[in-house]
Amino acid sequence: xxxxxxxxxxxxxxxxxxAIRADEFALRDGDTVVFLGDSITAAQTYGKIIENYxxxxxxxxxxxxxxxxxxxxxxxxxxxxxxxxxxxxKPTVVTVAYGINDIGWGTKADAEHRKAYLDGIRxxxxxxxxxxxxxxxCSAAATAEDPAKSEAGYLQKMCDDGMELSRSLGGHxxxxxxxxxxxxxxxxxxxxxxxxxxxxxxxxxxxxxxxNDLGQLAMAYAILKGLGASADVSxxxxxxxxxxxxxxxxxxxxDLVSREGALEFTRLDEGLPFNYGIFYALSYRxxxxxxxxxxxxxxxxxxxxxxxxVTADGRGLGVFTAEQLAGGVDLASATADPWxxxxxxxxxxxxxxxxxxxxxxxxxxxxxxxxxxxxAPVTGQLEKQSGEFxxxxxxxxxxxxxxxxxxxxxxxYEPPAxxxxx
Numbered sequence: 001x002x003x004x005x006x007x008x009x010x011x012x013x014x015x016x017x018x019a020i021r022a023d024e025f026a027l028r029d030g031d032t033v034v035f036l037g038d039s040i041t042a043a044q045t046y047g048k049i050i051e052n053y054x055x056x057x058x059x060x061x062x063x064x065x066x067x068x069x070x071x072x073x074x075x076x077x078x079x080x081x082x083x084x085x086x087x088x089x090k091p092t093v094v095t096v097a098y099g100i101n102d103i104g105w106g107t108k109a110d111a112e113h114r115k116a117y118l119d120g121i122r123x124x125x126x127x128x129x130x131x132x133x134x135x136x137x138c139s140a141a142a143t144a145e146d147p148a149k150s151e152a153g154y155l156q157k158m159c160d161d162g163m164e165l166s167r168s169l170g171g172h173x174x175x176x177x178x179x180x181x182x183x184x185x186x187x188x189x190x191x192x193x194x195x196x197x198x199x200x201x202x203x204x205x206x207x208x209x210x211x212n213d214l215g216q217l218a219m220a221y222a223i224l225k226g227l228g229a230s231a232d233v234s235x236x237x238x239x240x241x242x243x244x245x246x247x248x249x250x251x252x253x254x255d256l257v258s259r260e261g262a263l264e265f266t267r268l269d270e271g272l273p274f275n276y277g278i279f280y281a282l283s284y285r286x287x288x289x290x291x292x293x294x295x296x297x298x299x300x301x302x303x304x305x306x307x308x309x310v311t312a313d314g315r316g317l318g319v320f321t322a323e324q325l326a327g328g329v330d331l332a333s334a335t336a337d338p339w340x341x342x343x344x345x346x347x348x349x350x351x352x353x354x355x356x357x358x359x360x361x362x363x364x365x366x367x368x369x370x371x372x373x374x375x376a377p378v379t380g381q382l383e384k385q386s387g388e389f390x391x392x393x394x395x396x397x398x399x400x401x402x403x404x405x406x407x408x409x410x411x412x413y414e415p416p417a418x419x420x421x422x
């Protein structure tokens with residue numbers, strides 16, 4: 001029989017997520033965020049997604065990010081290296097993601113290893129609280145185990161205890177595993193319709209524990225929601241009858257005019273949509289980024305019944321009916337050509353991703369050199385140069401992520417002329 005504590009955790013996970021205002025996002029101006037964990041964290045992927053999301057959505061907040069993941073690590077190991085790898089960076093926020101190595105990938109799921117895990121979690125939370133660091137204990141990422149069975153598995157129950165322990169000590173908790181399991185269930189449902197198992201989608205590498213890119217996105221999504229990331233980027237409502245502005249949320253609209261049958265206006269957003277490459281939206285079939293983290297809305301009412309082309313700074317976003325525009329369309333990842341990024345904010349996001357990847361490549365090079373030849377002159381020289389590079393590239397990241405005024409045009413769609421009478 002399940003304990004009342006376990007049942008309460010399940011019920012909380014099943015409750016609908018309340019709407020969260022943008023000012024409730026947990027990462028604040030001036031924060032230093034350290035991601036502490038094992039190889040899933042050391043892969044850097046979910047951390048970079050959170051970093052890019054924060055830069056795009058909250059460009060007015062200067063937040064610094066540090067990855068402190070180590071392959072094979074456990075909560076006990078994280079506690080041992082906490083001072084050197086985490087607190088030395090003077091963090092204000094620490095996320096902690098352990099569990100799977102703590103029970104030896106399931107081979108050591110016993111009371112002894114559960115105690116070691118909880119002792120490590122207690123020590124990390126207490127040390128962070130002592131330094132006035134806001135600490136978030138995350139449940140372990142979901143494994144490839146059948147999601148209908150893993151809910152009652154040892155790993156989830158142990159992580160439930162770790163999250164409850166964090167809350168009891170004044171820390172925070174994010175149930176990554178249950179959030180990922182919900183995504184995993186939708187994947188399994190889709191796979192059930194595909195006979196060829198080689199074409200099945202998954203969150204995992206072949207070992208069933210480490211995450212592929214889709215799994216890392218799912219983990220980033222879970223943590224962002226746990227940090228209070230808002231669903232809405234911005235929203236504009238316009239009445240085409242008289243070219244009147246109805247509402248502008250999260251942005252400013254000016255120079256709204258109707259001329260030659262087209263609506264035109266300039267939109268300056270407070271933050272930008274999150275995009276991650278031309279084909280990344282394919283992952284949104286399973287990870288609800290568009291509806292939960294990335295709504296960039298345009299609503300145009302009172303248009304005559306017809307089809308309308310929407311552009312931003314001359315870039316095609318698509319063709320929509322008057323009914324669609326009246327109901328509101330999400331332009332975050334919209335594009336008139338699936339082989340090209342859509343709005344200019346999409347190109348900004350792509351450039352930001354390249355800069356963030358470059359930042360971590362340089363940091364990784366320094367870490368490898370320190371581990372191999374810690375006393376060599378080249379190591380010290382690279383550390384100095386990489387520090388200067390990091391300062392500069394962070395400045396570049398923030399410049400690229402800064403919202404720009406975009407000129408939107410909504411006009412009746414004219415199909416391209418047919419060639420050779422065809």
